[in-house]
Amino acid sequence: MTSIITNNERPLSERPILETPFYPSYKHLIQNDNYEEWAGYTTLASFADVGQEYFSVRNTCGVYDLCPMIKYDICGIDAERYMNRLITRNVKKLLPKRVTYTVWCDDKGHIIEDGTVFRLSATEFRLCCADRQIDWLMDCAIGYDLVITEVTDAIVGLAVQGPVSCKILKKTGFDGVEKLKIFQLESFSLNGYEVMVSRTGFTGDLGYELWTNAINAADLWETLFKAGKPHGIRMIGSEALDMLRIEAGLIMVDVEFMSCFHTVKYDRNRTPFELGLDWVVDMNKGHFIGRRALVEARQKGLKNKLVGIDIDWNKRADGALIYNSENCERQIGEVTSALWSPILKQNIALAYLDAPYFEGNNDMWVEVYMHRECKWEREVYKCRVTEKPFYNPDRKKLTPPLDL
């Protein structure tokens, strides 16, 4: 028996766009009213200057409001079996107080979503992702004994990322937070309430995520920013976050792939292999949803695959097509996300390439269109497959982090 608890007082369709519980705290920092809707909430694409927000994460500490992130608590004696069937990774290897990045697929092995799984205890999990999944999670629960609770509104989250994030958290009052290894989580008591801290993030840098009950939002924000002020703490929006995640080589739903629940054209569905996510698929752990289809897909081999590319010259290659020759005879791929990386001083992109080009031994050319002074110009640059993540500082994993 499975029960489903969604704590929404009103049905989603009747709710106005909501402000997150942190919004009143950081409202005064908003300078350019660059709003974005995310899962029913108002969020900020940027607060002020995107460049400064980006550099706060690479140089000091940037804070991103995670409240709209969809969160499900999945608890019960069958929770481990349930999770192990739901996701592609081996949940039996995920110890309590650990977090893992994963994807989950439908019967055909096509990706529904990616997200993180927090193992809170032997029988309690929290699944975090960008889109709502309740109908799928409910159908997956047929035959299992568990309780699924949507805690999206009940639990608030802040991503605290950057080289001095650990120091700021210590000053905030999280004693011992420096001991957390990457993908580990721990509960702390702060000003009399509980905050769960996980060493996770979407920036490829040293960073943590703080989780607590919504009623503590204002106090948590005040305490954190008071402690962080001397160290250059700053709120960041999704535009800066996007730059950071591209440098970290992290994929994004609706950019690198579409959920198979939302595709219309069948060939737009993606298997984890096509996204280069072989490392999150444990084909030997026993059955999981989509496994049979993935066995078949693996036998058939890949037609194309997402890779990182490095482009000569300095213009962002957003949405560019990739060709096998300089005169663009045959298209062999396309760019999904592109960035001129401020920290690497490199023109990078995530791109799908056909076989065998994704293997990386050939020169290729991207065709970039640029709007210069009200005129479209087309340029062709050489590019090549490169390692991901593009940016991968040692401090991301170093424990304890350097006390800067």
Added chain:
Amino acid sequence: MTRRFQNIIIGAGHNGLACAAYLSRAGQSVLVLEASDVIGGAARNRDLAPGVTVSPGAHLLHAMPADLMRELNLSEHDLSLAATDLNTVSLAVNGEAITFDGDTVTGSAVSDADKAAYVRFNKDMHRFTKALGPALEKLAPEIAIETWKQRLDLMGLGWSIRKLGRYHMREFLRIIGMNFYDLLDEYFENPQMKAAIAMDALWGGEWGARSMGSVLTYLYRMAGYARNGDVGIAQPKGGMGAVSAAIAKAAKAAGTDIRTGARVKQILVENDHAVGVELETGERIEADRVISNADPKQTFMKLVSPDHLDTGFVRQIKNLRARGKAGKLHLVLSSAPKFKGVDTVNLGSRMIIAPTMDEIELAFNPSKYKKYPTAPVLEIIMPSVNDESIASDGRHLLSAVVQYLPYDDTPDEEANRTAFLETVLDQLERYAPDIRKQIIEAELLTPRDIEREFGMTGGHWHHVELVFETFLFNRPIPALSRHTSPITDLYLCGAGCHPGGNVMGIAGRNAAQLILKGGK
């Protein structure tokens, strides 16, 4: 030392037994595990009273292929027919019964136009049955067209429809998804005649004459007559259990082992392969493959852990309709009953109570809302008239399929059953006024009772609703339409598979033949 079997078959329904017989005859070792103490599934016998044998599930044989009966030598294994080619008599309150005998329909209320139309109707339906029939005996064609073999399978069905010729093909395509109510209105005037014909599309299912696709289910019924070697509607000697017993004998003679009172609790799966079963007693038995005669819902919602299944698949199985609507009435009578307008010669016929098609629909309606009809429709036979072994001491047995009953899982089930028995007897009394006085023993089985006795989910006659969307390559769902399942070495062989329910053994035979060919 326990012996290791190549095949375990879950369920000794007639399909499971047929599958066992074919496998054993090909030299395979087979163990059949049956939950109940009796074999036969819904085609079985039991005692209703001392000296009275009832067929509590199916009571007439009309769809079993003649070649299957021959291949398994069922006559040598003691199967004989007490009566064949039963007439159908539609009863009337005023005594104006209508008798259907082959192409001939008689009755004082039947017009000459209707008599002529009946000949034309039969001719048309036979023609369409011929086009559809072969597909209802073979494995379902595949819709995934990747190989030439698959293409030819599907083209075979297409070709047999094309072969009807331009006019009849168009007519076939016009009516095949249609409701029977409208089609019968096109042919006939007499409401009682239409209702009697209509019921042959409707027995067992959760659908009425006005439901889409009821023409198709009529052709399904007709296809049974077309392959059964001209025995029409037959009554096996000794009850329907005799059919299952004969198949079981054939299977045993070829080496099949059958264990009754052995309920399977779980199908064991290792590395995506079915490797055996666990019984309710905890006993584990291993085999090279497991074949389930249990219905698809039970097989995949209860016997296989969802750990081994994909969610989309489970969702499809869960959403399959299996709400049985047929109940069963058994009466032990002190003497032969007298039905209005039925002489003693016709007492051994199949008698229908269904006054009009609208009354069929009215009987159907309440069952959609878990209520019982006030005027149920019935298919009545008097097995003891054609077969003296059924009831001793001059007593008689009345056996009737009663529609439409809800699957009653309310707390009032007991009381509802008792009250509804009276409703059914009231209905009978209108056609056989003295019958109450003759009753020695009465038993009413609701779909829930049928589920309890035979283990079919929802008490459904066909295991899974047999409607347009669950025919051929969609039966019960595309992924299971050819007896294989997503789990290697786990097969299905029961009525929930293509072609569907009724006592005919085709699903069992097809499953065995597929397995013998290597399982693809």
